[in-house]
Amino acid sequence: MLELRHLRTLQALHETGSVSRAAARVHLTQSALSHQIRVLQAHYQSPIIQRHGHAVQLTEAGRRLVQLAEKILGEIRAAERDLAKISQKATGSLRIVLECHTCFDWLMPIMDTFRADWPDVELDLVSGFHSDPVHLLRHGAADVVIGSEPGLQPGIVHFPLFRFEILAVLAPGHELGKKRVLEAQDFSRDMLITYPVPDERIDLIRQVLIPANVTWQRRTAELTVAILQLVASRRGIAALPGWGITNYLDYDYVIARRIGRRGLWSDLYLSVREETATLGYLQDFLATIRQVCFAKLEGVRPLRAAKQRKK
Amino acid sequence: MLELRHLRTLQALHETGSVSRAAARVHLTQSALSHQIRVLQAHYQSPIIQRHGHAVQLTEAGRRLVQLAEKILGEIRAAERDLAKISQKATGSLRIVLECHTCFDWLMPIMDTFRADWPDVELDLVSGFHSDPVHLLRHGAADVVIGSEPGLQPGIVHFPLFRFEILAVLAPGHELGKKRVLEAQDFSRDMLITYPVPDERIDLIRQVLIPANVTWQRRTAELTVAILQLVASRRGIAALPGWGITNYLDYDYVIARRIGRRGLWSDLYLSVREETATLGYLQDFLATIRQVCFAKLEGVRPLRAAKQRKK
DNA sequence: ATCAACTATGAACACTATTCATAATTATGC
DNA sequence: GCATAATTATGAATAGTGTTCATAGTTGAT
Numbered sequence: 001m002l003e004l005r006h007l008r009t010l011q012a013l014h015e016t017g018s019v020s021r022a023a024a025r026v027h028l029t030q031s032a033l034s035h036q037i038r039v040l041q042a043h044y045q046s047p048i049i050q051r052h053g054h055a056v057q058l059t060e061a062g063r064r065l066v067q068l069a070e071k072i073l074g075e076i077r078a079a080e081r082d083l084a085k086i087s088q089k090a091t092g093s094l095r096i097v098l099e100c101h102t103c104f105d106w107l108m109p110i111m112d113t114f115r116a117d118w119p120d121v122e123l124d125l126v127s128g129f130h131s132d133p134v135h136l137l138r139h140g141a142a143d144v145v146i147g148s149e150p151g152l153q154p155g156i157v158h159f160p161l162f163r164f165e166i167l168a169v170l171a172p173g174h175e176l177g178k179k180r181v182l183e184a185q186d187f188s189r190d191m192l193i194t195y196p197v198p199d200e201r202i203d204l205i206r207q208v209l210i211p212a213n214v215t216w217q218r219r220t221a222e223l224t225v226a227i228l229q230l231v232a233s234r235r236g237i238a239a240l241p242g243w244g245i246t247n248y249l250d251y252d253y254v255i256a257r258r259i260g261r262r263g264l265w266s267d268l269y270l271s272v273r274e275e276t277a278t279l280g281y282l283q284d285f286l287a288t289i290r291q292v293c294f295a296k297l298e299g300v301r302p303l304r305a306a307k308q309r310k311k
Numbered sequence: 312m313l314e315l316r317h318l319r320t321l322q323a324l325h326e327t328g329s330v331s332r333a334a335a336r337v338h339l340t341q342s343a344l345s346h347q348i349r350v351l352q353a354h355y356q357s358p359i360i361q362r363h364g365h366a367v368q369l370t371e372a373g374r375r376l377v378q379l380a381e382k383i384l385g386e387i388r389a390a391e392r393d394l395a396k397i398s399q400k401a402t403g404s405l406r407i408v409l410e411c412h413t414c415f416d417w418l419m420p421i422m423d424t425f426r427a428d429w430p431d432v433e434l435d436l437v438s439g440f441h442s443d444p445v446h447l448l449r450h451g452a453a454d455v456v457i458g459s460e461p462g463l464q465p466g467i468v469h470f471p472l473f474r475f476e477i478l479a480v481l482a483p484g485h486e487l488g489k490k491r492v493l494e495a496q497d498f499s500r501d502m503l504i505t506y507p508v509p510d511e512r513i514d515l516i517r518q519v520l521i522p523a524n525v526t527w528q529r530r531t532a533e534l535t536v537a538i539l540q541l542v543a544s545r546r547g548i549a550a551l552p553g554w555g556i557t558n559y560l561d562y563d564y565v566i567a568r569r570i571g572r573r574g575l576w577s578d579l580y581l582s583v584r585e586e587t588a589t590l591g592y593l594q595d596f597l598a599t600i601r602q603v604c605f606a607k608l609e610g611v612r613p614l615r616a617a618k619q620r621k622k
Numbered sequence: 623a624t625c626a627a628c629t630a631t632g633a634a635c636a637c638t639a640t641t642c643a644t645a646a647t648t649a650t651g652c
Numbered sequence: 653g654c655a656t657a658a659t660t661a662t663g664a665a666t667a668g669t670g671t672t673c674a675t676a677g678t679t680g681a682t
Contacts, residue, residue: 002387004314005639020659032640034661039639044391046398053648054659061397068390072383076313079379080355086372087357316670331628343671345630350670364679365628629678636671647660652653 084280099147160303184212191236243297395591410458471614495523502547554608
């Protein structure tokens with residue numbers, strides 16, 4: 001009666017706090033989840049979620065089921081990891097190229113757990129800037145690229161990771177902070193502080209400033225903390241992923257504003273060579289990223305929602 | 312891809328060592344399990360069972376999955392117990408009447424775990440012999456009857472527990488031990504040692520001796536160990552459930568023989584009043600009995616094999 | 623060697639979770 | 653406040669697939 005899909009649904013529901021977002025995460029329609037919840041409540045003769053308007057909150061029964069889900073889904077992952085090790089060799093290498101600097105933040109802890117789970121897989125970061133990272137895949141200089149907007153490349157497989165919002169970051173008290181939403185023109189006055197990468201790799205410039213024909217001034221910094229320091233000390237403004245700055249927002253070190261009416265969103269993909277795609281440890285790496293990022297990162301949304309069909 | 316049904320199947324497969332017996336236990340056909348196994352092996356690209364003739368043995372991958380099953384199915388049981396406590400009150404009483412004396416052996420440890428799981432349910436054994444135990448249910452003097460062969464009783468619900476074989480028990484070196492299978496006539500010579508209950512409640516007498524028109528001599532003892540002591544000291548022979556004497560067989564304290572070509576089998580049911588049937592703790596009690604007995608008792612088989620439909 | 627019991631496999635079926643279409647409810651902007 | 657957008661609930665239809673059925677192939681016992 002209770003099935004694994006119910007547990008996955010409950011977990012997603014708990015993490016997203018919304019039926020439709022949860023539905024997107026488990027690659028089903030909102031309707032499907034609604035039915036699932038109804039069936040569960042009928043079966044256990046006890047409400048599982050409680051509505052406060054649109055927001056859902058879990059009841060005691062719901063929380064118990066989520067707790068069960070965490071445990072069980074984790075154990076299944078672990079078992080399937082072991083099975084993968086049994087059916088294929090558990091050695092190899094995963095040299096990762098990061099297009100997105102901020103991604104260091106969430107990737108580091110994931111690399112730690114991965115190393116513990118796959119001691120015989122060499123995990124490395126390919127450092128430095130690369131204009132065409134997929135090239136590195138082709139030539140065997142790297143095994144994984146984490147980045148955005150992949151074109152269709154023969155022999156290369158792209159796995160969607162997630163979609164996240166890029167927010168404008170300002171010093172507290174900055175006069176732009178009076179606006180709820182910043183527009184392209186708002187970026188013409190202040191110095192724009194970015195990572196040291198070409199213009200076209202900066203979403204704000206490519207997707208907002210250039211289309212609006214706005215000019216900008218730019219200076220760079222290597223690390224996220226350095227950028228934030230400059231912003232906080234009023235040397236300029238920045239545009240960073242929402243999940244990268246939540247900590248600083250909580251302490252009012254900086255403030256954040258949406259960029260454009262609908263916000264500026266960016267998609268993250270993981271790309272590998274076809275041969276790499278089926279490896280057990282790669283699949284596990286992928287699953288770990290998704291799980292951890294959806295669970296821990298603020299404002300992260302699933303990509304390729306309900307359209308995709310599982311093979 | 313992996314579903315709970317697969318784990319239940321694997322567990323049953325592990326406990327029974329046979330596809331068809333496992334199928335009966337999970338209330339599916341042998342064909343269904345065969346398909347399930349095939350799908351699993353294809354999915355994990357690794358054999359899960361290994362055949363030695365008809366006997367199945369689990370591979371490394373299979374054992375890992377069984378280990379997963381034990382953990383997960385246990386956790387689900389625990390969670391559902393908690394949910395039952397949330398949706399309905401967890402207090403009440405379970406006064407049990409045992410028709411079958413030997414059942415003490417497996418019931419005692421189950422009662423212990425049950426008491427830990429449901430501290431507010433009063434669990435008791437109704438002692439003494441009762442000619443019509445269902446009467447006790449009706450009059451509220453008992454809540455549960457564990458026994459055999461229930462007639463259709465209005466207001467009373469019968470849950471099948473399991474089927475087990477009753478074996479003839481002899482002293483080592485007894486001349487009947489030369490035969491592989493004992494027939495009705497073989498019981499006319501020796502003293503028959505039984506529990507102190509009427510003739511018609513002794514399966515051997517009712518189902519074998521009377522139909523064959525064989526006469527017998529009988530003496531009684533209260534406890535299983537007492538009966539076995541008498542048998543071992545050559546005061547007579549007995550007929551007891553296979554699982555009740557495995558320990559003694561292992562130490563060659565007594566020997567056992569099949570009764571009749573097909574063996575003498577007995578069915579065990581749990582009966583309650585209709586109102587009791589839906590209570591959370593009763594369902595849990597039932598589930599615990601099935602789980603423990605199938606896992607721990609030798610030669611126990613499921614009842615009402617593939618015919619029944621789940622609601 | 624024959625028979626009984628068990629297992630594997632393809633095709634047909636039956637079940638039911640999911641989607642689709644839509645109404646109802648809630649939030650947000652002007 | 654009203655209109656619009658977003659979210660959720662619900663019944664009916666669909667589609668996907670797990671189960672059974674029928675049967676052939678194995679294994680083991682007498």
